[in-house]
Amino acid sequence: MRHFFSIIGGMGTIATESYVRLINHRVKITRDQDYLNYILVNDAQIPDRTAYIKDHTKPNFFYDLKEDILGQAQLHPDFFVMPCNTAHYFYDELAELTSIPFLNMMRIAVHQFIEKYPKETKIGLIATEGSIFDHLYEDEIHRVHRKVEFGGPEIQPMVTKLIYHDIKEQGIVDPKLYHQILQKMHDDYGCNVILLGCTELSLAQEKAPDHPYNVIDPQSILADVSIELALKIRNGMDPQEACAKYLYK
Structure with missing residues (x-):
């Protein structure tokens, strides 16, 4: 297979x-051959990211990701994507394993925030406890000179319930709970824009988008960027050149 990327x-x-599903439905098609070429590594056995970040005696998820990336690198994809925010805890170490471009979903999302909302000085952040605990998004947001609002002590339990109890454990999205979280971040904590710092929250946005709040959805953004780059490369652009604009340092 020529010109593919690895997920x-x-x-x-x-x-x-x-x-x-996003990349398959957003790419413009008139025939089968218009879809994107990709290899999906759905490694469901990767240890829990939040558990390790909060407690290093728990299984370290780096080694599973390292094995997946080195295995895929032998196939020479045009670029890598990793649609999990919390797994970006090891982004720098993983990106160093190969010279193949490795998109950083978190940095791409934060830069889109400042481009789309240049007058906003802060952004609300909802994410896994692991991402919050290790300041993953907080550090990226501070790098672009914006403030982060986490909300009060009632927010994280609501977010954790939505991510783990509803989506990860039962495979369902509770639209009422998702909208309640967004409403509280907006009304109670003055967040005009809210960043969805977990791909389960991105799933909630996909399934329950009928709300009036401004969100930055990293998974949705990554899907659009993936389509853009894959099509540029398919049309003859060098992969390194195509990806360069999104490899923020």
Whole structure:
């Protein structure tokens, strides 16, 4: 297969399915051959990311990701994507394993925030406890000189319930709970824009988009960027050149 990209997924599987569904439905097609070429590595056995980030005695998920990336690198994809925010804890170490471009979903999303909402000085952040605990998005947002609002102590339990109890454990999205979280972040904590720092939250946005709040959805953004780059490369652009604009340092 020529001109394909590799998706490092399975964190979790339903969220990865959402990303694949987005790229399949957003690309403009008139025939089978118009779809994108990709290889999906749905490694559902990767240890829990939040568990390790909060407690390093838990299984380290780096080694599973390293094995997946090195295996895919032998096939020479044009670029890598990893539709899991929390797994970006090891982004720098993973990107160093190969010279193949490796898109950073978090940095791409944060830069789109400042491009789309240049007058906003802060952004609300909802994410896994692991991402919050290790300041993954917070550091990226501070790098572009914006403030982060996490909301009050009632927010994280609501977000955790939506991510783990509803989506990861039962495979369902509770639209009422998702909308309640967005409403509280907007009304109670003054967040005009809210960043969805977990791909399960991106799934909630896909399934329950009928709300009035501004969100930055990294998985949706990554899907659009994936389509853009894959089509440029298919049309003859060098992969390194095509990806360069999105490899923020």
